[in-house]
Amino acid sequence: MFSYCTDPSTLDNLAWLSCYLTTGKHSAMYVSVFVVLLLLAITAPMALLFGFGAATASRSTILPLRWLGRAYTSIVRGVPDIAFFLFFVIALDQGFEWLRHKVKCPDWDEPIRRGVDFVVCDAAKLPLGNAPQWVHETYGFFLAVLTFAIVFGAFAANVMYGAMQTVPRAQLETAEAYGMTRRQTFWRVLVPQMWVYALPGLSNLWMVLIKATPLLFLLGVEDIVYWARELGGTQNPRFTDYPHGDWRMWYFLALLVFYLMFTKVSEVVLDRIMKRLTKGQATMGGEAQRKAAA
Amino acid sequence: MKKLVLSTAALALTAGFAMADGHGVVRLGTEGAYEPWNFVNDAGEIDGFERDLGDELCERAELTCEWVKNDWDSIIPNLVSGNYDAIIAGMSITAEREEVIDFTQGYTPPDPSAYLSLDAGVDLEGGIIAAQASTLQAAFIADQGWTLIEFATPEETVAAVRNGEADAVLADSSFIDTVVGTDGLVKLERTEAIGGGVGMGFRESDAELRGKFDAAITSMKEDGSLNELIAKWQVSSQW
Amino acid sequence: MSCLQTISDYAFRSLGYGERLLPRGDFTLCQQFTLIGSGMIWNVYFGVLALLAGFFLAVTLAVGKSSANPMARKPAEWFIFVFRGSPLFIQFFFGYFLFLSLKSVSSVFDPFTSAALGALVVLFLNTSAYTAEIFYGALLSIPKGDVEAADAYGMTGFKRFRRITFPTMLRLAWPSYTNEAIFLFHATTLVFFSGFPALRQKGDALYYASYFADKTFNPFVPYPILAGYFILLTLVLIGLFGVANRRLNRHMPQTKLPRMKFRLNLIR
Numbered sequence: 001m002f003s004y005c006t007d008p009s010t011l012d013n014l015a016w017l018s019c020y021l022t023t024g025k026h027s028a029m030y031v032s033v034f035v036v037l038l039l040l041a042i043t044a045p046m047a048l049l050f051g052f053g054a055a056t057a058s059r060s061t062i063l064p065l066r067w068l069g070r071a072y073t074s075i076v077r078g079v080p081d082i083a084f085f086l087f088f089v090i091a092l093d094q095g096f097e098w099l100r101h102k103v104k105c106p107d108w109d110e111p112i113r114r115g116v117d118f119v120v121c122d123a124a125k126l127p128l129g130n131a132p133q134w135v136h137e138t139y140g141f142f143l144a145v146l147t148f149a150i151v152f153g154a155f156a157a158n159v160m161y162g163a164m165q166t167v168p169r170a171q172l173e174t175a176e177a178y179g180m181t182r183r184q185t186f187w188r189v190l191v192p193q194m195w196v197y198a199l200p201g202l203s204n205l206w207m208v209l210i211k212a213t214p215l216l217f218l219l220g221v222e223d224i225v226y227w228a229r230e231l232g233g234t235q236n237p238r239f240t241d242y243p244h245g246d247w248r249m250w251y252f253l254a255l256l257v258f259y260l261m262f263t264k265v266s267e268v269v270l271d272r273i274m275k276r277l278t279k280g281q282a283t284m285g286g287e288a289q290r291k292a293a294a
Numbered sequence: 295m296k297k298l299v300l301s302t303a304a305l306a307l308t309a310g311f312a313m314a315d316g317h318g319v320v321r322l323g324t325e326g327a328y329e330p331w332n333f334v335n336d337a338g339e340i341d342g343f344e345r346d347l348g349d350e351l352c353e354r355a356e357l358t359c360e361w362v363k364n365d366w367d368s369i370i371p372n373l374v375s376g377n378y379d380a381i382i383a384g385m386s387i388t389a390e391r392e393e394v395i396d397f398t399q400g401y402t403p404p405d406p407s408a409y410l411s412l413d414a415g416v417d418l419e420g421g422i423i424a425a426q427a428s429t430l431q432a433a434f435i436a437d438q439g440w441t442l443i444e445f446a447t448p449e450e451t452v453a454a455v456r457n458g459e460a461d462a463v464l465a466d467s468s469f470i471d472t473v474v475g476t477d478g479l480v481k482l483e484r485t486e487a488i489g490g491g492v493g494m495g496f497r498e499s500d501a502e503l504r505g506k507f508d509a510a511i512t513s514m515k516e517d518g519s520l521n522e523l524i525a526k527w528q529v530s531s532q533w
Numbered sequence: 534m535s536c537l538q539t540i541s542d543y544a545f546r547s548l549g550y551g552e553r554l555l556p557r558g559d560f561t562l563c564q565q566f567t568l569i570g571s572g573m574i575w576n577v578y579f580g581v582l583a584l585l586a587g588f589f590l591a592v593t594l595a596v597g598k599s600s601a602n603p604m605a606r607k608p609a610e611w612f613i614f615v616f617r618g619s620p621l622f623i624q625f626f627f628g629y630f631l632f633l634s635l636k637s638v639s640s641v642f643d644p645f646t647s648a649a650l651g652a653l654v655v656l657f658l659n660t661s662a663y664t665a666e667i668f669y670g671a672l673l674s675i676p677k678g679d680v681e682a683a684d685a686y687g688m689t690g691f692k693r694f695r696r697i698t699f700p701t702m703l704r705l706a707w708p709s710y711t712n713e714a715i716f717l718f719h720a721t722t723l724v725f726f727s728g729f730p731a732l733r734q735k736g737d738a739l740y741y742a743s744y745f746a747d748k749t750f751n752p753f754v755p756y757p758i759l760a761g762y763f764i765l766l767t768l769v770l771i772g773l774f775g776v777a778n779r780r781l782n783r784h785m786p787q788t789k790l791p792r793m794k795f796r797l798n799l800i801r
Contacts, residue, residue, distance in 0.1 A: 077715075
């Protein structure tokens, strides 16, 4: 990075550290921080969407749909997330390739499963075999997002289902009395009011999601924890210009601070959202806000 | 859940990429955490004996290659499900693995595993021996009926000997050599012959690609360039 | 080898009894079910003990956090913040590291570097923090009238806490506490995965599941088996906590009794 970094062994502490912390390997770690943040930013709305869909399905009047919604939430919630991550990404990837195979190569006559090999035609590969590495990485990232969204969607569904049940019955009856259809009642009365009841549970879920990101490396995404382990481990003078002993402790300490700060910031932001959402609601919090303003 | 998965799958189908033409690029899967075989260098790139070897082999086989890092635990499942085309990750050729994937000929000769300890006269039978979980060495210690303690990474096994949790580590001799001498760690005289040579792994349905690499390895063995690489990185004995 | 034979060989392998060598080659479904089930003993051990011990610390912390005295409040707040704000596996790492350094201070700490004790301590502290936060929330939502009524009866101090505050807090917190219990059991899978070393191939359910996945190169059998065991465990937990919930609520008007909802979600 800096011009004086050509021979780090001659440098004193501060200059050495400035070189050490700006190596390509360290940059990869800094990038991974953004990867984690990006993943959280995409996963959160997706999980909400999954959760909303499943919660709605669980309340559906159509029986099979209701079963589907409930089976999804209870099965995924019953399984430890690591166990899920360890096989689900490969399954998801193979599922996609199998579907594309069926669409793109209808006249393929060889078997797809040969022993343990999973072989689809070249056109069905995801991403294609000759795609550049960044496409593969993006695809891997997308799979990780989807897996996270499926897992956390189940938890979100559970929270939102509860929230929908908590919206006071009288509100829905009033809507019906005004001649709203089922659909109108759902979208105009139930959904806007549900959020305030769902938010405490959802904010909890957000905190949990933040702390689940160390599992990302199981999904093939190189996250902060992967790099902290890699960089903190003993570095041998034979293979690096910056040899050092076992520094994992310091790297993990930095991670600890990162996660604590992230949690703190989230708490503050979620508090504000809660204040805004309670405004004008038929709850204790809403009532308190109204009184304070009056 | 199924419904949701299917609808996203439909998205993936329509968003797919238009062109396709076979093995344009050969993707090489490695671990990137196994000095001196393969590791990530200061610049954040894959480096080591296998990086040099793989690049040379691809050149000889006239293939365009690309490096992919993958976690060791899932390196074989990801190969067979087609996420990359070959494993080149210091993987010993064993009968167990042969059942699932196919190997090229070994590019390094079978080398014994060695012990690392703070005390040259350590009692292996009665002591606690550390090894990385799910390695040949771990299975070997369990077979002997000694007390095995397993850690997730090689780093932790050596740390365990340093701080007295374990009395010795059993690992590949080339790995032991990278740490021997630090903090009073010594390599024991005794070695164990476990595992065959190290080779590249391919899907069983991919015999053609394996043949190309096999031929390239043969040519490197014949002109002595393989021995030069082995000597440069001190990974094993020479051919 | 018959399945019964396999079961008698491996049912207690995770504790070190039975066949010394793990199966190697010709893996049967029966072996996978038996060994992964055997590993569940550890998950149950960690979960049950951490939950029981954590309950008491959690009550103390929750009372501390709601205290007006900053000497009691600040430490409780910090404890809860640190343990809830950081990933469990980092806590395992520092826990293991700390126990190792303590070992050189005094031989009292020798057993703490083993998973059986060390990981239990970390899980205990972790679940205490999460549970304390739940109990704290419940303490805040105790109806004012209940406490005023206790005052009117002349109950003060510990008597009021034992008779009024504590039972009401428990009743209000119970659904969320059930969730915490479920997730604590799920979290026990991290012990050998990223925390503590496994000695003599004695590990938990995930340890054996990954052993089989590694040997058979097929993740699609052992991990779903593991998932199945955990779904069963979760159902049992929900059942047990449901019984307790009915008991806690038995004095309430039964028609108005809200069905127990599993809403708040707390994992780490």
